[in-house]
Amino acid sequence: MNEIIEVNELVKQYDKAKTAAVKGVSFAVKEGEFFAFLGPNGAGKTTTISILTTTLSKTSGSVIIAGYDADKEAKRVREKVGIIFQQPSLDPQLTAEENIRFHACLYGMYGYRPAFRLMPAAYRQRVMDLAEIVGIQDALFKPIKKLSGGMQRKLEIVRSLIHTPAVLFLDEPTQGLDAVSRRNLWEYINNVRREYGTTVFLTTHYIDEAEHVDKVCIIDQGRIAVCCPPEEMKKSLLRQELILDADDRTELIAELSGLGLFHRIGERVVVPYQEMAVQEIIAKLQTRLTALEIHEPSLEDAYVEYLNRLRGEAA
Numbered sequence: 517m518n519e520i521i522e523v524n525e526l527v528k529q530y531d532k533a534k535t536a537a538v539k540g541v542s543f544a545v546k547e548g549e550f551f552a553f554l555g556p557n558g559a560g561k562t563t564t565i566s567i568l569t570t571t572l573s574k575t576s577g578s579v580i581i582a583g584y585d586a587d588k589e590a591k592r593v594r595e596k597v598g599i600i601f602q603q604p605s606l607d608p609q610l611t612a613e614e615n616i617r618f619h620a621c622l623y624g625m626y627g628y629r630p631a632f633r634l635m636p637a638a639y640r641q642r643v644m645d646l647a648e649i650v651g652i653q654d655a656l657f658k659p660i661k662k663l664s665g666g667m668q669r670k671l672e673i674v675r676s677l678i679h680t681p682a683v684l685f686l687d688e689p690t691q692g693l694d695a696v697s698r699r700n701l702w703e704y705i706n707n708v709r710r711e712y713g714t715t716v717f718l719t720t721h722y723i724d725e726a727e728h729v730d731k732v733c734i735i736d737q738g739r740i741a742v743c744c745p746p747e748e749m750k751k752s753l754l755r756q757e758l759i760l761d762a763d764d765r766t767e768l769i770a771e772l773s774g775l776g777l778f779h780r781i782g783e784r785v786v787v788p789y790q791e792m793a794v795q796e797i798i799a800k801l802q803t804r805l806t807a808l809e810i811h812e813p814s815l816e817d818a819y820v821e822y823l824n825r826l827r828g829e830a831a
Contacts, residue, residue, distance in 0.1 A: 520682060520715050521545035521568070526577035528563050536575070537563045539738040545715060545731070547682075552718045552726035554819060555735040561719055562687075564735065568717075569599055569685055582682045595623065598676030598714075602688040604668060608660045612652065612671050615660065616643055616678055623679045632657070646674045649711060650704040666697030670704060677708060683715045684708070690722060698722070723816035732815065736826055750818040758787040758794060761807035768803040775800055 521544060528538040538560045545551045555561040566572035568579055570590040579586035582596040606615050613632050620639060621628040629635045632643075647653040650670040655663055663671065669689065676684060686705070690698040702725065708714055718726060726732055726746070733743040742749060761784045762768040772779045772787060777797065780786040784807055789797060794810055 518547050519544045520547040520549075520582055521551075521717070522578070522580040523564075523568070524578045526564065526567065526579060527575045528560075528567060528572070529575045535738070537738055538567075538574075540577070541735065541738070541740055543733050543740060543743050545683075545717060548713050548715055549731060550709065550716045550718070550729045552720070552729040552732045553735065554719070554723065554726065554732060556823065559735045560738040561735055565685065565687060565717075565719060569597060570594055595679065596682045597685060598679070598681035598683070599685045600669070600672045600676050600687065600689050602691060604672070606660050606668055606671065606675075611657050611659055612663065613643065613656045615671065616675050619675045620678045625679055642678060643674070646677055649707050650674055651700075664697075666693055666700065669693060669697070669701055673701075673704060673708065677712070677714070680712065681714065683717055686716060686718045686720075688720055689718070690720070690725065698725075723819050724814065727815045732819075734819065734822060736823065741826060742822060746815045746818070749822070750813050750815065756789055756813065757811040758789055758797060759807065759809040759811060760785045760787060760801075760805055762803045762805050764803060768801070768805075771801060771803050 523544070524542050526538055526541040527536055529536040541560070541564060553561060553565070563572065567574045568581065568586060570586050570593050574587060581593045584592040584596065586593045607618075610618070617628070617632065617635065617639075620626055626636055626639050632640065643656070644653065647656055650673050652667055652670045652674065655667055655671075660668065660671075684705075689705070690701055693701065705716065709716060718729065720726060729746060731744065732746050732749060734741045760768065765785065768785060769779065769781065772785070775797075777787055777789075780788075787797065798808070
């Protein structure tokens with residue numbers, strides 16, 4: 517796959533700031549990839565995204581989006597990206613469809629017409645198709661102020677996809693949504709990815725939302741700390757664990773020691789494993805078990821561990 521986002525030695529120094537907000541950041545995103553850009557508040561995440569989406573100028577370095585220079589060819593870049601902002605950006609005085617129509621006309625896709633029925637057939641079909649994918653076809657002609665937060669978020673997806681962007685930037689897309697709306701919204705975004713092969717660039721404080729991305733990149737204090745597939749990051753930082761217990765715990769512990777298996781003793785007996793398969797460990801145990809659990813570390817576990825290590829190194 518070709519790289520659709522290329523960031524090289526990106527620097528952003530704000531006026532009067534003592535240090536740069538972004539300090540030589542480099543990373544790449546492949547076409548069709550689901551990419552997560554994570555980091556604590558003040559790490560340089562928002563600054564980087566603002567430069568990528570052409571809403572902020574860089575100090576130095578280069579940013580190429582879909583083959584276009586974000587600095588020299590900003591208009592071309594904007595034609596290739598869709599953005600769902602952290603804060604709602606809909607006009608509450610308009611209907612859902614009117615918000616979409618103004619966006620499409622702003623991008624120069626169609627000449628403006630004062631009513632949906634007067635717009636070209638291609639526009640009308642596109643709107644209805646996207647509305648069906650995200651499930652808002654019944655709300656298209658309702659005023660924004662009458663739509664729930666979840667419905668407004670879905671509308672923002674439709675609006676951001678109306679010009680078939682190559683890259684969809686999602687900046688905290690589920691902030692303020694309840695659990696059900698969050699789940700539904702991700703179903704819709706995944707449908708869009710499958711339907712259009714769109715590259716998705718995600719930032720979120722809900723780390724579980726990035727669990728199934730293709731690549732995760734952590735920025736901290738203006739620098740890239742790590743950039744790799746989630747599974748690779750988890751394996752490099754954390755071990756999978758087998759949680760055991762038995763009525764005769766002394767016998768269990770003696771057996772684990774005899775097998776040369778490292779273990780910790782707390783409320784239960786924890787056996788970290790990496791190379792050996794769970795089935796191999798269990799097959800070797802003769803002690804009758806009363807508890808058996810397998811703990812697989814999550815991306816959030818790895819993210820917290822990584823930040824803790826960075827803080828420890830900086831201390």
